[in-house]
Amino acid sequence: xxxxxxxxxxxxxxxxxxxxxxxxxxxxxxxxxxxxxxxxxxxxxxxxxxxxxxxxxxxxxxxxxxxxxxxxxxxxxxxxxxxxxxxxxxxxxxxxxxxxxxxxxxxxxxxxxxxxxxxxxxxxxxxxxxxxxxxxxxxxxxxxxxxxxxxxxxxxxxxxxxxxxxxxxx
Amino acid sequence: xxxxxxxxxxxxxxxxxxxxxxxxxxxxxxxxxxxxxxxxxxxxxxxxxxxxxxxxxxxxxxxxxxxxxxxxxxxxxxxxxxxxxxxxxxxxxxxxxxxxxxxxxxxxxxxxxxxxxxxxxxxxxxxxxxxxxxxxxxxxxxxxxxx
Numbered sequence: 001x002x003x004x005x006x007x008x009x010x011x012x013x014x015x016x017x018x019x020x021x022x023x024x025x026x027x028x029x030x031x032x033x034x035x036x037x038x039x040x041x042x043x044x045x046x047x048x049x050x051x052x053x054x055x056x057x058x059x060x061x062x063x064x065x066x067x068x069x070x071x072x073x074x075x076x077x078x079x080x081x082x083x084x085x086x087x088x089x090x091x092x093x094x095x096x097x098x099x100x101x102x103x104x105x106x107x108x109x110x111x112x113x114x115x116x117x118x119x120x121x122x123x124x125x126x127x128x129x130x131x132x133x134x135x136x137x138x139x140x141x142x143x144x145x146x147x148x149x150x151x152x153x154x155x156x157x158x159x160x161x162x163x164x165x166x167x168x169x170x
Numbered sequence: 171x172x173x174x175x176x177x178x179x180x181x182x183x184x185x186x187x188x189x190x191x192x193x194x195x196x197x198x199x200x201x202x203x204x205x206x207x208x209x210x211x212x213x214x215x216x217x218x219x220x221x222x223x224x225x226x227x228x229x230x231x232x233x234x235x236x237x238x239x240x241x242x243x244x245x246x247x248x249x250x251x252x253x254x255x256x257x258x259x260x261x262x263x264x265x266x267x268x269x270x271x272x273x274x275x276x277x278x279x280x281x282x283x284x285x286x287x288x289x290x291x292x293x294x295x296x297x298x299x300x301x302x303x304x305x306x307x308x309x310x311x312x313x314x315x316x317x
Contacts, residue, residue, distance in 0.1 A: 139291065140274075145284035148302055157225045158294035161277075161286060163302060 003029055004036055011040045198246035199268050202317035203253055205239030206297075208232030210306035223312055226297040238309065242317065250278075255309050261300045263313060273315035292316050 007029045010018060018026065030036050104111045141159045143150040149164040206220065208227070212234035216224055219237050227235050238256050245251060245265040253261045262278040266287070274289040279300050288296050295314040302308065 139294070140289040141286065142288075143284070143286040145279075145282055147282045148284055150284065150286070153226075153229050155226045155229055157223070158290050158296055159288055159298075160226045160229055161288075161296070161298040162230065163282065163284065163299040163308075165302065 201245040202314045203241040204312045206310040207236050207238045209234040
């Protein structure tokens with residue numbers, strides 16, 4: 001009896017729930033316990049009944065109208081967007097091109113922004129490069145001489161470059 | 171669709187302006203190049219035509235200033251302009267690039283193997299000594315973009 005209380009809950013275990021050791025001990029117990037064999041047979045019979053019942057219930061249900069019912073619950077404007085067609089009781093969905101045209105009609109500002117975006121980006125890049133570029137913006141001096149000793153003074157009016165005597169006295 | 175059409179037209183207009191702006195930038199900029207002679211001797215003073223350079227000239231040890239040459243013409247990019255000095259030497263000035271408010275010049279003095287690269291703002295000017303001092307005198311050039 002004590003063994004059955006241990007192994008009875010394992011009879012309903014799903015594949016993978018038991019460890020290898022538990023599964024082997026359950027198998028040994030089942031081989032010598034008629035009561036647990038009977039319980040296992042009952043469990044399998046009930047499990048099969050439930051599965052069959054669910055499958056039959058699903059098969060009896062008719063899903064052929066499902067998509068129609070979903071479309072009927074959507075706002076009409078979402079798939080018949082042309083305002084000029086509002087008076088027509090058509091329920092035919094538009095093609096991809098028709099939906100694009102309808103979207104453009106309803107979102108003119110967004111369409112205009114989409115068209116302008118590349119041009120504005122190009123203008124912004126041009127202005128940025130024109131203003132900054134790779135060089136310094138305000139003041140930069142680089143002086144080199146092989147015979148004289150350059151000296152640069154920064155005055156309020158601009159750079160002043162002086163050439164002093166070089167080390168060779170040139 | 172009227173608004174969309176206007177937007178597309180505006181974008182096309184902006185796009186068409188870019189090459190025109192680039193072409194305008196490629197034509198160069200007006201530049202004034204003057205040759206100056208500074209002396210340590212003589213009565214202190216700056217020639218009236220050089221008054222605009224007073225702040226820079228007063229920072230040197232030369233007390234007497236005269237103008238020895240004046241060249242006022244548009245410069246094209248990377249096209250050297252040779253400026254002759256009264257002592258027979260020459261200076262080569264090249265406009266390397268210009269942006270909205272700055273210009274970059276290269277000044278070369280072949281005789282002393284001196285080379286300068288200077289970037290200045292639109293309202294500034296370069297004063298550059300181009301000869302070594304001889305007898306208390308030296309020659310300078312001053313460069314001003316968009317004079």
